[in-house]
Amino acid sequence: MVKFGYKASAEQFGPRELLDYAVHAEKAGFDSVWVSDHLQPWRHDGGHAPNAIAWLGALGASTERVQMGTSVLTPTFRYHPGLIAQVFATLGLLYPERVILGVGSGESMNEVPLGVEWPDNKERFARLKEAIEIIKLLWSSDRVDYQGQFWSLDKATIYDKPSTPVPLYVAGSGPAATRMAGRIGDGYITTSGKAPELYTDKLLPALHEGAEKAGRNVQDLDLMIEVKVSFDPDRAKAMEDTRFWGALALKPEEKSDVEDPIEMQRLADALPTERTASRFIVSDEPEEHVAAIKRYLDLGFTHLVFHAPGPDQARFLDLYGEQILPLLRKQG
Template identity: 60%
Template sequence: MIRYGYKASAEQFAPSQLLEFGVLAEQAGFESCFISDHFQPWKHTDGHAPNSLVWLGALGARTQKLVMGTSVLTPTFRYHPSIVAQAFGTLGAMFPNRVILGIGTGEGLNEVPSTGQPWPEFKERFARMREAVQLMRKLWTEERVSFEGQYYRTEKATIYDRPQAPVPVYVAAAGALVAKYAGRAGDGFICTSGKKEDLYTETLLPNVAAGIEASGASKPGYERMIEVKVSFDTDRQRALEDTRHWAALALSPEEKMHVEDPAEMERLADALPLERAASRWIVSDDPGEMVERIGYYVGLGFNHLVFHAPGPDQARFLTLFGERVLPLLRRRFG
């Protein structure tokens, strides 16, 4: 069973406008909608960074069955895990079986400006995330939780408005260690498209599988979710030019990991040539070509495809993709 979703570009659009795109996504036939959780966007000029938790509540109220989630939220610095547990408890109580918490270890661009904390090394960020997951799950299932971890504490804490159904926790990973954790402790796994093939085939997916096996649990509903970056339009040149809006994605991890200022990130992205800006995207004006290239990720084993479009006219994308590409995908892959 393949699910098809829409990535709401919180960094690019005002919250109310983005909300209308989420509503349109359901009408266009998308089954899920994920929003990134940034305190600061990738660029300073005309950038946006709405609170994802507030926005998800609004989207749930405006839609009927759309599955909603974060891709991804960091429950370790700006947010104490107990606050994230409370927020998703509320969302899960209001919209049962429609909410997914997608998490990651974080980026300095989001966490340093909002907290003033020095950005720690990966070892600490990963340890904080594991501890946060442990605490959140206790809060969703137990009362009077007194927790004393290495990084977080609670004292007789209770979430009074709990989710009506368990909130799935999907873990974003870009390397072997977190991928194995995603399989072992997560209900799903998140990554992004446009990387070298061996990252998926030799590192990420095998370690997710190893983690699932190590968990000793049956996970028949486990989702391997990937954000597929697509720029589709009837005008191929327009589809190509649209990728300029997200040129920052083409920056290497080394180029952007320690950038904490959106203005600097914008400067680095603007300096990239169009060919490099487009390098992370499937760019096409041909629905058949789009299906073939998306099918590559289905062939790798991904079963939840969340489509991220870069252009300013998201309504146009949703309509075109919903009419011309989604039906072909469903006929081909189910």
């Protein structure tokens, strides 16, 4: 069954307001809530960065049924992978079968300000792979001795862990991380708004390749995609709402090595609205909107998580719950 989630954008709202929206999402009929894990937001003015781990505990206590997870957390710099194993084991005990750990290789803006010397893609990938191995070992074993390239463990034990391990999803925007998701992940996370051939020619084939090499079936994985949407009966408002998230429309070469939210904001604000909207499905008509989203269902994604850019998230949640989710569930 296809699931539909809500992206709780920690870069845009403070912890209490964000929690209220997440509770609202459950009432509006969403199946899951996913929170971003940032030390610094994409923009300085009006930006926020509540801690995702602490916030998830509050979310679990405030809701009854939604799945909840990180999209995504980086268990390699700010957090030791052993700490992440402990935290998510605890969350899994508190909220059985509701918690998911989503991991990725990270953004320099979240690590460099704390003194990290940002490594190249090869090292970040190797660190993520080793961190996942450590987390899974600590979840599945009583005492762990481990000697890796980046970390070592000496008789380490997670004493309180759920009987069923927390699912671990791997995020990938390129073939290497996507293959790893196919090999060792319980799910895969990527984002929308890229060229169609990226998904059809690179990412999904890499996911299948990774799964096949590990003797696994992609159909057993949860294929999650963050779908960036701006839906409102007022199309001009839907377009203008995308401006807060203009940084998403910057090309990799335009924002590489930018760790300062003030500079990131300057670069994003210089973009025209047509370009900030280019990463979003922008619509004022439900059938048109659902038709644009359907292409991700047709690609085989099984968990669509919607990221809306506007400041009035309650309005978005109500509109989506009333006009969009019912149509999508008929498609699924």
